[in-house]
Amino acid sequence: MVSERGLEVLRAIVQDYVDTREPVGSKTIVERHAFGVSAATIRNDMALLEDEELIAAPHTSSGRVPTDKGYRVFVDHLAQLRPLSSAQRSAIAAFLDGSGDLDDVLARSVRALTRLTGQVAIVQYPSFARATVTHVELVQLGGGRMLVIVVTDTGRVSQRLTFVRDEFDEADLARMRAELGTLLVGRPVREGLQRIAERLAATGPDPAAREAATDEIVTAVAEELEEFRQDKLVMAGSANLARREADFRGSIYPLLEAIEEQVTLLRLMGEMVTDEQGLSASIGRENEAFGLAEASVLASDYDATGSRARVGVMGPTRMDYPTNLAAVRAVARYLTRMLEEDESSR
Structure with missing residues (x-):
């Protein structure tokens, strides 16, 4: 004892x-x-x-x-969390203020967090499987290129460039926009995917040329909606692992592989248990099942209009836990506040 x-x-x-x-x-x-x-x-x-x-x-x-x-x-x-200094808080605000859509907000968040901590910063996209499609836009760029834009009520805006066989006149574009609007707008992502699958199945194995071109657009929209349902991460600061290689007894390769693959980190962050402060930490050998026995991962939850996700850092077990935990929590709170303000302004 x-x-x-x-x-x-x-x-x-x-x-x-x-x-x-x-x-x-x-x-x-x-x-x-x-x-x-x-x-x-x-x-x-x-x-x-x-x-x-x-x-x-x-x-x-x-x-x-x-x-x-x-x-x-x-x-x-x-450990006693060290309050961030006014300079650190100003740095977070400077990084996040003026950001645009969700992709931009999350990219700025990891850049701010890696600067604050000197670790690899990670932010998990919220799951948008329950999001509702609010708008679908088609922009013809010429040369057989079509830009497909999908917007949901969570504020997520995604764009996908696809190639089609024909150029479309304004009447054709208007018809396709109307068809996609009927299929998707006002419906959850999951339901929209089901309706697209039924639409494509009804076309038949040998559609007419114009119908086939429309199917290509519908398929591109389906692929974009499928992305909405998939968990993924945004990361920054991978170079910090090389700078701190002396803190690892073995190779940093497993960490680099986890960063590249993402699946391992998604599983690990999904299994971490939060404490009463909304923080979680997985240290060293606790990560052995994920091949990250020499790393520590710290995380905090943030709220994206009702969908919970996590933001955190990964680095060697020798790290400044009080400061890093405070930074993770502060960025998570800024993220939640910004996304709530964005939701209320729409």
């Missing part, structure tokens, strides 16, 4: 190791922290922490470093 002073020693070890990247010894703790006891007493506390597998010696006769279990105890019981 670790004493209260022992837990404070653990806090000191975590803080000093994060600050210096050097193993922490009893003499250093006595010099830097006002415990009012001798180095020998601190060594006894450290021995108990080592017995509990909260700290470990990376080398013989060296100081001690936190283990994954030690970081977990620190995050759960000892």
